Amino acid sequence: MIKNHFKIAWRSLKKQPFITSLNVFGLAIGMAGAILITLYVYDELNFDTIFADSERIYRVNADVKFGGAVMNMAETPPPMASVLETDFEQVEKVTRIRNWGGLLISRKDSKSNGKEERSAYVDPNFFDFFGLKFIEGNAQKALDNNNALVLTESSAYKYFKGSEALGKTLRLNNEDIYTVAGVVEDMPKNSLLREHTVFMSMLGFEDSRSQDWGSHNYFTFIKMVPDYPIDNFKEPLQSLFRSYTLPSVQRYFPGITEEAFLASGNYVRYNTTPLQDIHLHSNRHVELSQNGRIENIYILASIGLFLLILASVNFMNLSTAHSLKRAKEVGIRKTLGSKKKGLVGQFLTEAGLVSFASLLVALLVAVIALPYFNEIAGKEIAMPFGNPVFWLLLLLGSVVLGLLSGWYPAFFMSRFKPVKVLKGSGEQHIGGGRVRSALVVTQFAISVFLIVGTLVIYRQLQFIQGKDLGYSKEQVLVLNDVFTLGGQKLAFKERIKSLSSVENATLSSYLPTPSNRSDNSYFEEGITDQEYAVQMQRWFVDYDYASTLDLTVVAGRDFNRDFPTDSLAMIINESALAKMGQSADEVLGKRFSSNIGDENAVFYTVVGVVRNFHFETLRDEIGAWNMIIGDFSNSMAIKLKPGEFSSSIAQIESVWEEMAPGQSFNYYFMDESFNDTYQTEQRLGHIFIVFTTLSIIIACLGLFGLAAFNAQKRTKEIGVRKVLGASVAQITYKLTLDFLKLVGLAVVFALPLGWYAMNRWLEDFSYRIDIPWWVLVVAAVSAIFISVVTVGFQSIKAAISDPVKSLRTE
Known part of the structure; x- marks a missing residue:
């Protein structure tokens, strides 16, 4: 039976190449877009998971209100690390990072410098804490000396051209001489250390031994003992204020009490952020590296889902619209004893074949598009072809998408009544028009929503670039x-x-x-x-x-x-x-x-x-x-x-x-x-343009197919109208109007949703645009114009056809 299903499905798909091509291409575009977005989202969600015991690592933060300023800092005082390690048995290890910006580096025998953009002072246990792999040297002992440093593999190659770097000396900023005590693999691209290339020993940095609890310049990371619930650490961590910070404050304000300090509205509050949450959930004053935003991940994940929905809706729409051509086939099958279950299996097999063919095309498109996508998104994502989980998810996704796309057409066509369709009255009893209309509305509502999002993001970027900043940045x-x-x-x-x-x-x-x-x-x-x-x-x-x-x-x-x-x-x-x-x-x-x-x-x-x-x-x-x-x-x-x-x-x-x-x-x-500074928003804007364009293409493919089918179904009607004197313009208007009503309804649904969603996105900016009315108008007009062009082509083609041939059509 299964073999028979596949044989008939293949014949059926070959008999209607136009519709099959539209379905395959539409699903492929949606799948390709979803694959790229999924890889991007996966990369973002897995930031910093590569570090050893990353699920137990937390960054300590300081929220300070003093002098009328509220400062939510990712950095803490220099003595906090040693206190955390000695006073709290819940803490297994502690390490610190002190950002130091760019460095000029040269070999002692060279008169010219190289430039490393990101360097840092780190504690001696830093590499062991994060489980970073050494190519040369020993992670436990590398930074035990004051003037020791560790290079990443790429920076070591820059200065030593592939020869062994261990034990050799470098001059920093034309003054200090440091010894290379180790070489580590380049920092992972999806980590908060991705831009750092030089790590110097904290032992040689005098400020790191300061006991000033009012200075906040050190990123402090703690690794909790296994299975310790971090929520239980809130109160012990806050006790540091009373035990250490307040006495430091009292050096400057003798006699001040905790009650008086808090009563004035000031506070110092310590808290933690999980290492794996820093990239997407932290937006504090001075971060170790530029972070992303979880809101953007939600937006992109939604776009990926929208693309799959659009592609699936396309398949349903075109399949149900062309069900009339297969009505007699279904009627004969039922007359010859086919059961509903068998018919459903047959049509789902066809959907599965289309979905599998789309997957192959989608993979090809995704591979070709990936370098351009990486350039837009600022990523270095690679297709994980060697990962069996990737293939399993692709195949599973293809099957699920095929079932979702094919279930409605399958059950819809299996309900045909053989007596009515064999009498030739199937057109009046097949139905499905309302569902098809609802699906068209869904498609264009999603497209209009994405158009609104694209316009708003670019308006905000224009506002940022054109705003009077109070200083001159040009030239x-x-x-x-x-x-x-x-x-x-x-x-x-x-x-x-x-x-x-x-x-x-x-x-x-x-x-x-x-x-x-x-x-x-x-x-x-x-x-x-x-x-x-x-x-x-x-x-x-x-x-x-x-x-x-x-x-x-x-x-x-x-x-x-x-x-x-x-x-x-x-x-x-x-x-x-x-x-x-x-x-x-x-x-x-x-x-x-x-x-x-x-x-x-x-x-x-x-x-x-x-x-x-x-x-x-x-x-x-x-x-x-x-x-x-x-x-x-x-x-x-x-x-x-x-x-x-x-x-x-x-x-x-x-x-x-x-x-x-x-x-x-x-x-x-x-x-x-x-x-x-606004790379995140610029990249989001570029990604929005790309995937909004894809969504419009998918929606237009479906509309194009429906318009072609509608014109074919009304061939005799068009011929009669032309014989009775109807002009090409009148017929085109008549054929186009039905679709314009659906697009108009989509606009009515999508505009309020788009306005609300983008207002929420803008809330993250203290200085922002108000969404102008014309943005919504442009989105609506764009959708209507696109639909008119798409449907109009088929309508005009039908309107100029020879009425004699139309009237002879059976």
Whole structure:
């Protein structure tokens, strides 16, 4: 029987090549899209699972409210690690990571540097803690010396060209000599360490031994003992505040009690985040690497499901629509004794064959599209052809999709009454029109929903790129590693400013795009009560900072070299002014210090207020900020005049090579760095475009097939209308109208859902668009236009046919 089912199914599919092709192609597009999205989602959901005992590893966080600022930090104080390890038997191991940014590295016998973008100080047990595999060296002993470092395989190759690196020395930032104590495999691409290439021993980093519980610069990871419920650790972890943090606070505010501290509205709360949840569920101040968002995973998973639903609906629609052609076949089979069960099995076999053929096409499409998908998504996903689970899931998915797609047509056609269909009255009794209409509405509702999502994401990205940020990011070149100039930094700056293509330049490592950050609590002179602290970002800049980045001074003045006292001057932003609760006139001239309780406290005089500018992402409110004159300049921002930037960069590079021979010339444009901050949204937008296009193609395939079938079914009607004088336009309008009603109904359902869903997505941004009415109109008009073009082709083709041939049609 099974062999017979397959034989008849194959013959049937060959007899209707047009419909079979539409079904196979439609299902294949849906499957291919779903395969790519599933691989992406799987990769995202499995971040950091490759580490040893990852299910028992947690990051310790600190939520702090002080000085009017709420800071949800992924970093903790330096002494916390040792306390966790000695005071709590629930904790099996502890390790720390201290991000250190970029490093210039060279061999001792080389005069030129290489650049490693991400480095870190780590505790000696770091590699053993995470179970990282060593290629050279010993994980347990690699970082036991102060000046030891471990390289990843790719960075080791960069400096030693495949020869053994173990025991050899490297010069860091032209000063410190380190010994290579190990080489590890490159960090996994789906891990929070994916960008790090150099790990230095924490033993050689003096700050790591600090006992200051008010400083938060260390990522602290704990590994709990097996089977310990982490919820039970909440209270013991919070006890650290009372035992260690509060005594540290009391050094600056003698006599303050826990009750008084909390009564003022301030708090310090410690909590944990599972290692496997960091990538998708953590969005804290300063993350170890750029994280994703679980909301985007939900969106993409929904799109993958939508594609399968669209493809399945296509199959149902086309199969039921063409059931009329098979009505007599079903009638004869029933007359000859076929049971309903056998008919259902026959039609499900056909659906299974179509689904399997679609799977083969889908795999081919997915393999071809994967490199482009990786480029869009910023991934390095590979097809897991060697994984038997992958094949099992594919086959199982194909069977399930075939059953889901074929169940309705199978049961629908098996219900035909043989007497009526053999009399030729099957057209009136087959039915299924309402179901087909509902399926068309479903298809286009999904397409309209995705169109709305695509438009909103791109509107938000345009808003981000076009928003007045309060500073100038255009034509600003940022030159890294200027510390290699040593005592020639100021001379280099003046040389650069003298170039005809340069408008201005400033030396500072603190920039509005991702860069150094430093928070401090400030107190007005004469006030020592912690209730009146003002938490602010502190940036060290030079005299040309505000003018180079076009910061707007709204009160007071900018720094001025003619005022010698400006070495102890401070400029604040409007948010800091608001936290102080005073007017600009009241604040100007007042002195503030962050060294409360210190006899040698340094006080800074407020000389100006600048308009708020966005130094964090648009997801965050603009916080309190100040800048002071200080030499903390690893970078130089250069404002270029309009013109040919390549020649301007060549001039700057020429000066650099003259004054810093052998040092690498590393630069980027500030607007590019700003855009990189929103890579997640940009990638989501690109993915939305791709899969929205696929959904529209699938919906159009179904509509195209239905329109062709509808025109064929109404061939005689069209011929009669033409003979009676109906024009081509009238017939086309008549054939198209029925489908337009369905698309209109889909628009009515989809627009409110799309508006609601994208409003929820926008809630993550502090600065966001309001969804304009025209976005919904464009989505509706696009869907209607696409359907008119799709249906119109078949309608016009039918309308211009010869009425004589139409009337002869049986």
